[in-house]
Amino acid sequence: MLVHRPRRLRRTAAIRNLIRETNLSRHDFVLPLFVSEKIERAKAIPSMPGVHQYSGKEIAAIAQRAHESGVQAVLLFGIPKSKDEQASGAYAKDGVVQNAVQQMKERTPDLTVITDVCLCEYTSHGHCGVTRLDGEHFHVLNDESVALIAKTAVSHAAAGADMVAPSDMMDGRIGAVRAALDQAGFDQTGIMSYAAKFASVFYGPFRDAAESPPQFGDRRSYQMDPANADEALREVELDLAEGADIVLVKPALPYLDILWRVRQRFGRPTAVYHVSGEFAMVKAAAEKGLVDERAAVLEIMTSLKRAGADFIVSYWALDLMEWLKS
Numbered sequence: 001m002l003v004h005r006p007r008r009l010r011r012t013a014a015i016r017n018l019i020r021e022t023n024l025s026r027h028d029f030v031l032p033l034f035v036s037e038k039i040e041r042a043k044a045i046p047s048m049p050g051v052h053q054y055s056g057k058e059i060a061a062i063a064q065r066a067h068e069s070g071v072q073a074v075l076l077f078g079i080p081k082s083k084d085e086q087a088s089g090a091y092a093k094d095g096v097v098q099n100a101v102q103q104m105k106e107r108t109p110d111l112t113v114i115t116d117v118c119l120c121e122y123t124s125h126g127h128c129g130v131t132r133l134d135g136e137h138f139h140v141l142n143d144e145s146v147a148l149i150a151k152t153a154v155s156h157a158a159a160g161a162d163m164v165a166p167s168d169m170m171d172g173r174i175g176a177v178r179a180a181l182d183q184a185g186f187d188q189t190g191i192m193s194y195a196a197k198f199a200s201v202f203y204g205p206f207r208d209a210a211e212s213p214p215q216f217g218d219r220r221s222y223q224m225d226p227a228n229a230d231e232a233l234r235e236v237e238l239d240l241a242e243g244a245d246i247v248l249v250k251p252a253l254p255y256l257d258i259l260w261r262v263r264q265r266f267g268r269p270t271a272v273y274h275v276s277g278e279f280a281m282v283k284a285a286a287e288k289g290l291v292d293e294r295a296a297v298l299e300i301m302t303s304l305k306r307a308g309a310d311f312i313v314s315y316w317a318l319d320l321m322e323w324l325k326s
């Protein structure tokens with residue numbers, strides 16, 4: 001009798017394509033965009049090669065071009081002209097994001113615009129909520145911050161945002177945002193919650209891009225400890241119960257286990273944010289000739305989808321539209 005030894009299938013390119021479990025498509029990516037009230041012309045962000053801040057005058061055209069090259073959705077961040085303790089620029093009717101959204105939706109109605117909802121770009125101290133200083137110590141005031149975050153979300157929806165993305169990690173914010181949106185008549189506006197957002201060193205370059213580094217202290221009192229996975233699942237569960245439509249895990253590669261568990265456990269739309277520091281690392285290595293950028297990016301994105309991401313927020317979204325054409 002002939003005994004067959006287990007063996008791997010020998011693969012031609014066609015067989016590889018036929019049996020591939022994870023496929024990347026041009027529909028899998030959301031492009032982050034930065035709009036600044038402080039500039040007249042596009043400004044490069046030194047820590048993020050190829051990424052720019054755009055002026056209010058340029059942003060709608062940039063978004064349109066992105067849409068024409070295949071990007072279906074953008075995630076918008078704003079940099080206001082001035083900041084204050086109450087983050088009043090975040091919820092101003094004619095604030096930087098509100099104006100930009102209006103113009104983007106007018107020019108490109110089919111582009112889905114998701115707005116990042118946070119106070120850190122708008123507070124003079126750079127924290128994601130309002131704070132109180134008691135001598136040496138500062139406290140982020142949760143409930144006061146949540147009220148302003150909900151107000152910000154409503155102002156984005158009023159400007160035409162398709163979806164809002166609270167990224168602050170205050171307690172109870174998703175329920176508050178949902179209630180405020182519904183009450184203002186925006187029951188069709190979705191919520192993508194940064195549900196498992198870790199206090200990460202990999203946000204460094206973003207804080208240059210958004211001009212939002214904390215002026216004192218750090219964000220560890222409200223962002224998650226990288227050592228905790230069960231706690232991340234509890235955060236996600238709460239956000240879903242409070243009304244999140246999509247939950248987001250962030251950063252990406254160091255947290256593949258979280259992504260996997262969130263997708264397996266809840267089976268709800270799950271996104272991942274491949275963040276600025278992760279982007280900068282690959283860029284730096286590629287610039288030195290140490291890795292091939294395109295191959296590295298395709299492998300990373302495939303891994304994120306394999307681990308359970310329905311879609312990926314990535315600074316490479318535009319490049320990926322080209323790379324995934326064929």
Ligand code: PBG
Binds near residue numbers: 116128205207275
């Ligand atoms: C705002 C916010 C941050 C990022 C997205 N929204 C930074 C932070 O929490 O410090 C990071 C995105 C990136 O690094 O690409 N709270």
